[in-house]
Amino acid sequence: MWLKYWAFTSMVKMGKLEKKVDQDGHETARFARRTEDTVAPFPPLNPRALALTLSVIEAKASQRGIPKAERQTPENTSTRLNDSEFQRLLATESFSKLYAQFLVELPAYSAEGLRETRGAWRKYDQGSDAKPLVDSLVGHPLEWCTAGLETARFQLEGGDFYVYYSLDENGEATIPRVAIRMEDEQIAEVRGIASGQELDPFIADIVAEKMQEFPDGEAYIQRAADMRRVTILDERAQGGGELSADDLRFLYKIDRDIKGFGYQDDPRIAELLGGRDYITDMETIFATTDHNQIAQQLIEAGKGWSVAEYLDRFQGLDTTIAQQLIAAGEGESVVRNLDYFQGLDHSQIAQQLIEAGKGESVARSLDSFTGLTSSIYDSLKEHGHI
Numbered sequence: 001m002w003l004k005y006w007a008f009t010s011m012v013k014m015g016k017l018e019k020k021v022d023q024d025g026h027e028t029a030r031f032a033r034r035t036e037d038t039v040a041p042f043p044p045l046n047p048r049a050l051a052l053t054l055s056v057i058e059a060k061a062s063q064r065g066i067p068k069a070e071r072q073t074p075e076n077t078s079t080r081l082n083d084s085e086f087q088r089l090l091a092t093e094s095f096s097k098l099y100a101q102f103l104v105e106l107p108a109y110s111a112e113g114l115r116e117t118r119g120a121w122r123k124y125d126q127g128s129d130a131k132p133l134v135d136s137l138v139g140h141p142l143e144w145c146t147a148g149l150e151t152a153r154f155q156l157e158g159g160d161f162y163v164y165y166s167l168d169e170n171g172e173a174t175i176p177r178v179a180i181r182m183e184d185e186q187i188a189e190v191r192g193i194a195s196g197q198e199l200d201p202f203i204a205d206i207v208a209e210k211m212q213e214f215p216d217g218e219a220y221i222q223r224a225a226d227m228r229r230v231t232i233l234d235e236r237a238q239g240g241g242e243l244s245a246d247d248l249r250f251l252y253k254i255d256r257d258i259k260g261f262g263y264q265d266d267p268r269i270a271e272l273l274g275g276r277d278y279i280t281d282m283e284t285i286f287a288t289t290d291h292n293q294i295a296q297q298l299i300e301a302g303k304g305w306s307v308a309e310y311l312d313r314f315q316g317l318d319t320t321i322a323q324q325l326i327a328a329g330e331g332e333s334v335v336r337n338l339d340y341f342q343g344l345d346h347s348q349i350a351q352q353l354i355e356a357g358k359g360e361s362v363a364r365s366l367d368s369f370t371g372l373t374s375s376i377y378d379s380l381k382e383h384g385h386i
Contacts, residue, residue: 003058006095007053007095010096012034012042014031015032015033015034015035017029017143018032019194019196028101029103029104030096031100041145041147041149041151043099045139046106046141047139048102049102049106050099053095053098053099056074056077057090057098059074060093073087078105079105079110081101106140108166109140114200114202117166117202117205118166120173121162121165121210124161125160126160127156127157130152130156133156133161136165136174136176137163140176140193141193142176142193143197144179144191146161146181158182158183158188159186161179162180162210163176163179163180164177164207177192178191178193178207179191179192186216187214187217190220190261196263198260199224199227199260199262201234202231204224204228205224226258227266229250230272231268233247234271237272249285252285252306254303282294291314291316292318292321294314295314296320304325304329309333312337314340316342322334322349326349326353326356331358335353338368338369347373351375351379354380354383359380359383360385
């Protein structure tokens with residue numbers, strides 16, 4: 001009886017399920033604490049995750065009252081945590097933390113389970129009963145607000161709703177993988193089941209094919225293609241493969257942003273670039289070791305901020321690059337790093353900064369400038385900076 005009471009009192013304090021992927025690519029999940037203002041639905045009831053949670057807590061509780069030397073360590077029933085990680089989690093005696101962990105470890109949502117992409121789309125018509133849609137999501141570790149009945153009703157009032165279900169262990173299409181919410185005849189959003197409601201790594205082709213049915217689906221086809229490419233690069237990197245200059249150009253977003261389906265950038269992009277040497281990668285991308293050429297091409301591509309961020313790593317930058325950075329809105333970085341530029345005419349640069357609205361920065365850093373002409377001081381006075 002105490003187990004049921006513990007689970008119930010914990011559940012009513014739990015809000016939205018939040019997934020997170022760390023820098024090593026490990027996915028974790030937690031339930032936000034529920035407050036009086038929380039509108040998110042209560043946690044999904046998954047019998048398997050619930051049973052595992054209650055079982056390990058009962059095993060831990062059964063050791064109380066037994067001399068420490070005779071106690072037995074509860075078995076590690078996690079499929080992702082090692083023994084020490086599992087014992088640390090168990091020591092919290094937190095229903096919320098344990099249940100969230102077992103939810104994200106459900107077999108259907110493991111890397112192997114997600115590779116099963118066969119399934120079926122199901123359409124929920126605009127204005128239809130929301131309960132069948134909500135019922136189909138029960139027990140699954142989703143971040144979708146559609147899992148709440150009132151939200152689902154509101155969304156169905158605005159347009160049709162499509163969900164793609166992949167096959168479960170019984171060969172039935174029951175595992176929610178993708179949601180498409182419409183507003184009248186337009187796509188309002190496309191959401192997946194990964195962290196931040198991004199697509200999982202294996203479902204992009206299914207989404208791309210479906211997008212061909214919608215008049216405004218072309219933009220989403222490009223997003224699906226981007227996610228497919230990130231998946232390919234991620235799998236290659238995990239297998240020890242190298243990234244080409246074209247791959248790096250894509251990941252560093254030199255020509256355009258990488259568009260996904262979630263609320264944030266796909267975390268795999270940061271993982272793929274983590275630990276890499278930026279300057280070496282730029283030399284690979286632009287096929288040159290001439291840092292002035294690299295910096296100029298980055299600025300022309302709208303990446304002046306990137307040059308400014310790594311300014312101390314570039315070698316032999318000249319006056320032209322300093323001028324281009326100021327024109328690109330990176331004047332503050334130039335002021336802070338005057339010594340990194342070769343042959344810099346400080347009076348010329350100071351005047352350009354003043355004309356670009358950075359006179360105050362020049363005034364604050366006068367000690368960093370050398371050989372300033374009297375006209376610069378006159379200009380600073382004229383603009384009220386000294």
